Amino acid sequence: MATPPDHLDALPEEFRARPGFLFGASTSAHQIEGNNVSSDWWVLERTAVGGFLEAPSGDAADSFHRWPEDMDLLTGLGFNAYRFGIEWARIEPEEGRVSRAAIAHYRAMVVGARARGLTPVVTLHHFSSPYWFAARGGWTAPDAADLFARYTETALEVLGDDVDYVATINEPNMVALIAGLSKAFAEGRFDEIGGTEHPSDDEEPAAGALPEPDAATTEALIRAHRAAAAVLKAARPEIRVGWTVANQVFQAEPGAEGAAAAYAWPREDVFLDAARGDDWVGVQAYTRTRIGPDGLLPAPEDAERTLKGWEFYPDAVGHAVRHTAEIVGPDVPILVTENGIATDDDERRIAYTTQALASLAAAMRDGADVHGYLHWSALDNYEWGSFRPTFGLIAVDPDTFARTPKPSAHWLGGLARGLDRTDRP
Numbered sequence: 001m002a003t004p005p006d007h008l009d010a011l012p013e014e015f016r017a018r019p020g021f022l023f024g025a026s027t028s029a030h031q032i033e034g035n036n037v038s039s040d041w042w043v044l045e046r047t048a049v050g051g052f053l054e055a056p057s058g059d060a061a062d063s064f065h066r067w068p069e070d071m072d073l074l075t076g077l078g079f080n081a082y083r084f085g086i087e088w089a090r091i092e093p094e095e096g097r098v099s100r101a102a103i104a105h106y107r108a109m110v111v112g113a114r115a116r117g118l119t120p121v122v123t124l125h126h127f128s129s130p131y132w133f134a135a136r137g138g139w140t141a142p143d144a145a146d147l148f149a150r151y152t153e154t155a156l157e158v159l160g161d162d163v164d165y166v167a168t169i170n171e172p173n174m175v176a177l178i179a180g181l182s183k184a185f186a187e188g189r190f191d192e193i194g195g196t197e198h199p200s201d202d203e204e205p206a207a208g209a210l211p212e213p214d215a216a217t218t219e220a221l222i223r224a225h226r227a228a229a230a231v232l233k234a235a236r237p238e239i240r241v242g243w244t245v246a247n248q249v250f251q252a253e254p255g256a257e258g259a260a261a262a263y264a265w266p267r268e269d270v271f272l273d274a275a276r277g278d279d280w281v282g283v284q285a286y287t288r289t290r291i292g293p294d295g296l297l298p299a300p301e302d303a304e305r306t307l308k309g310w311e312f313y314p315d316a317v318g319h320a321v322r323h324t325a326e327i328v329g330p331d332v333p334i335l336v337t338e339n340g341i342a343t344d345d346d347e348r349r350i351a352y353t354t355q356a357l358a359s360l361a362a363a364m365r366d367g368a369d370v371h372g373y374l375h376w377s378a379l380d381n382y383e384w385g386s387f388r389p390t391f392g393l394i395a396v397d398p399d400t401f402a403r404t405p406k407p408s409a410h411w412l413g414g415l416a417r418g419l420d421r422t423d424r425p
């Protein structure tokens with residue numbers, strides 16, 4: 001592919017200067033595996049499709065069977081890291097019953113990643129839970145943290161000695177926010193959820209324009225994170241444990257600084273604050289959320305929007321990293337665990353990512369301790385209710401599941417090849 005001149009054609013020095021920099025792509029289990037039948041999401045899809053969800057996950061990208069091909073592609077493209085999830089609902093499909101086959105499956109993935117020179121970054125929980133866990137009260141059940149810790153103990157066998165980076169819970173702030181949303185929905189407070197019983201994807205408000213996260217869920221998630229971290233560290237002290245936060249890049253208009261800080265605390269900062277004692281923290285940024293003296297501001301009228309309806313704002317990741325570093329302090333390294341764009345114009349993906357990497361390099365130049373960049377997403381996948389917002393570097397045919405790397409995949413993988421590989425396993 002001919003790379004237009006405004007597209008980055010070499011990795012900025014900031015990335016190359018850091019030995020062992022992880023440069024790769026991310027996925028989550030439910031979004032790519034298919035047939036995650038013991039999960040709460042699978043059950044939700046049965047009832048919510050036609051309402052607030054457009055489509056069920058079904059076979060998704062069939063990565064449950066095609067993960068070797070996915071990893072072959074990533075390594076062949078030039079990447080050195082892959083973030084993927086393991087699914088609690090498969091490992092413990094019924095309360096207390098562990099699936100040996102699921103353990104073997106995920107263990108093979110970890111070994112398979114290493115064999116291909118991909119550093120695995122493993123997520124233990126990415127939005128979906130076992131149905132039995134949700135049905136008995138989810139995160140706010142009194143013993144939720146113990147149950148998550150027990151699952152983490154089981155997952156140690158998957159990790160073996162091969163996984164250095166583990167994310168306990170993906171976007172706890174979104175999990176708590178969805179709990180708040182469900183409560184508002186159940187109680188008929190529709191004005192707080194966009195004024196409609198059926199908010200559509202096209203009209204999705206800015207990331208922050210949602211109700212306040214449920215405070216009890218927030219506390220429960222922090223407890224569960226700490227319990228899982230304790231299990232991991234007790235078994236393997238060298239393992240690096242963190243969690244990944246949805247960074248909403250709150251930007252205050254003049255005079256709205258106080259309002260913005262108050263708005264950001266329960267929605268983001270409390271979760272970053274909880275990461276202060278961790279080994280790393282994951283930054284996940286896509287767009288920004290502007291706040292004026294009277295509250296949230298919409299994206300500028302002339303702003304380009306992505307297939308999620310979000311403002312095209314590639315500087316988000318640099319802002320998110322700076323903000324995160326301010327809260328977690330200098331001793332907690334950062335991994336960018338998600339950053340990308342939903343678009344069917346792959347040129348815009350390259351343009352977005354070029355600018356995103358520049359903003360990240362600038363934050364690193366100013367001192368942010370960033371150890372990796374994992375693009376969302378490796379594959380086009382199930383975007384929590386719809387297959388339309390395509391974030392993938394690699395296209396997936398919905399009928400044959402054939403994978404086709406897009407020009408952006410070749411371009412970004414080519415940048416990754418510029419890293420010093422002497423430290424590769």
Ligand code: FCB
Binds near residue numbers: 028171284
């Ligand atoms: C994040 C989620 C991820 C994906 C991206 C677009 O909030 O962690 O699963 O849906 O957004």
